[in-house]
Every structure is written in structure tokens, then in C-alpha cells.
Amino acid sequence: MLTLHHLGISQSERVIWLLEELELPYALKHYTRDPVTRLSPPELKAVHPSGTAPLLTTEEGVTIAESGAIVQFILARYGDGRLAPAVQDADFAHYLYWFHFANGNLVPHLGRVMFFGLAGVAANHSAMGFAHERVTRALAMLNDRLAETPWLAGAEFSAADVMNVFGVTTMLHFSPWDLSPYPHILAWLERVAQRPAYQRAKRKGDLV
Template identity: 55%
Template sequence: MLTIHHLGKSQSERIVWLCEELGIPYDLKHHVRDPVTKLSPPELRALHPMGTAPVITDGDLLMAESGAIVDYIIARHGGGRLALGPSHPDFAAYLYWFHFANASFQAVMGRNMIQSRLNLPPGNPVAAGVAERLVRALKFVDSRLSDAPYLAGAEFTAADIMIVFSLTTMRYFHPVELAPYPSILAYLRRIGERDAYRRAMAKGDPGMPLLLS
């Protein structure tokens, strides 16, 4: 049985959602953030040297990193569903947006969260540069979603599962106003209509309002 170690309000929501989309049975282990540090509790930190979520076990396998876990589950348990293969016309777009989600977008969200907590003086060039990069990223995503209903193109894929955390739950840690990005808002409405997404969020973070607007 696949076991997902889920930390509340974290990127591990991606793995719960993926399994719901694929109809894969799993055991969900909830972990609660330390009330002072807001980081992983000791029992989650003990599972993996990095001490972050998600972590899965699958038989004797223990794996961390949400992108790697998504790839693993799709290949091992999902029959390749929600990924696009080399012969698909949107293969390159799928690869790009799948990796953009964490390598670029979540990274710039994280940097903005940190700099906002440093109380840097107005006009600080580092803070301004980080903020401007987030605006560029949001405009870029919004432009893509004005051309296609999903990041890879016409089909919902794991690239969408990878980015939605950063557009929604991550905003609990760093609020971002999405009103200037109508295509992102329309996209999040489509995501919110997916039964698997609703089930996953209700199981992983019950009672948490979903930041879909």
C-alpha cells in the first residue's frame, strides 16, 4: 500500500490530489506543523534527512520531493496517465510547465515570502527585484492560460497538479492578489470544479478554505 505522509498546508497536497485523480488507493498519514516554528514535527523530520513533506513509502521504498514522487506514481502506479509522452504534440510544453512549477514559480513565491518577513526598508533594490520577478512570473502564467485551458495545452496533466499549490495554498504564507490575472482566476475555477481536487483537499486539509480566487 502506498502511504503518503502529508503535512498540513504543504506541497504534499499534490500527491493526495494525484492519487485521487488516478484512482490509486493510498494510506494518508497526517502531520501537524510545530506550533512555534511552523515547520515539520519531529516524527516527519525523522523519516527523511531533509525533514520536509511530501514523503511517501511504497513497500521498501521511501521517497521525498513532490516532483519526483509525481513522476514515480504516474510511472509505477498510474500507467502513464496525466503525463504526455514524446510522441504527443504537447510533450515539450508538458515538460516545461511541469518543471517550471517548482523550479521557477514556487521558488520565486518562496523568495517573496522570505523578503516580506525581513521588513526591508522601502525601495530596497533586492526586495523590489524579487517582487518584480513574481509579477513577471504571474503575467507569464496568465498569458499561457489565456492561450490554453491547461498548462500543457488542451489536456489536464500533472503539470497542473504541480503548480496549483503555489497559486492557492501557498498564498496562506505569502498573500498574492490575483485580480490582475483573469486567466489564472478562470483556470482556478476550472480546477475547483474537479471532483478529485475537492476530495483531495477535504482529506488532506479538512476545513481549510480553498484560495481559488
């Protein structure tokens, strides 16, 4: 059985949600953040050198880090064509782009705003202005895409949606951002909230 090493308020929520969408059996091992640093506990370092969540231990005992890699592994081995368009499908290019948009664009820019804030960078500093502009651009791109189609890859829900929801929900716990100028993102999140698998994932993983 797969074992997911889960840390609350982290990208491991993507993996719980994916496993629930695919209705796969898995063991969920919860970890608690350090009460002072709010970082991962040292116990995770014993599971994988990265020391961060999520971590997935396979049935063969191999442990994989990085949420995107874990999602791709699960889809490749257990997806049976679900939650990803076929490579010959017209939507495959959209799927691939938006899948990687999450950790290649949106989340890093939000993270930069978060770290600048923690470092005491002034709101009117040019670096903070640049970071804010990049977040605004990323959110506008996401909103524009969702104005065209109900899900990021196209007409069907996919793992591209699983990857991106974190950036406009849980990530905002660290980098608060007003989403009211982005009505199509908000409507998308309402559709996500109606999915039974997402509701189960929220209960099991304490998703924000």
C-alpha cells in the first residue's frame, strides 16, 4: 500500500486529493510543524533527505519527494488514463502547461512575496513591487484561462486543477491575497468545493 507522509498546510494536500479522486487505498501518516519555526519536524528528515512534505513511500519501499513528481508517479502507475488527457488529445498541451504552471509560476511568486515579507522588505521596495507584479500577472493568466473553460485543461477536470488549487487556497495562508478581482478563479474554486473527493481530502488532511 502507498504511504503518504502528510504535513498540514502544505503541498501534500494535492496528493491526498489526487488519491481520493482516484479512489486508491493509502496509509496517511500525519506530522506536525515545529511550534517555533513552523517548519517541517525533524522526523521527516528520517524519511527522506529533503525533510519536507509531501513524501510518498511506494509499495516497493521507495520514497518520492516533490508534490509534482508524486502526482505524476501516481497518475503514471495507477491513473489508467484518468485525470489527464491522452497525449494525442488536443487538450494535452493545455494540461501540461497548467500542470507545471503551479510550481513553475504561481507558487514561486507567492512564495517570494511571503519571504520578502518575513525578511521585512518594505511594501514600496522595488523588489516587493516586482514580486507583486508577478503574482498579479499569474493570477490574471489563471483567471483568463478559466474564463474560457471550466477546468484548466479544458472541459474535463484534471490533475492540472489539483496542482493549482493549492496556490489560491492554502498558499494564501502564508501570502494573503485578495481574489475578488478574479471572478473566474472564485467560480472555479466553488466547482472544486463541490467535488466529493475534495471534500474527503479536506476532512482527512485538514486542508485550509
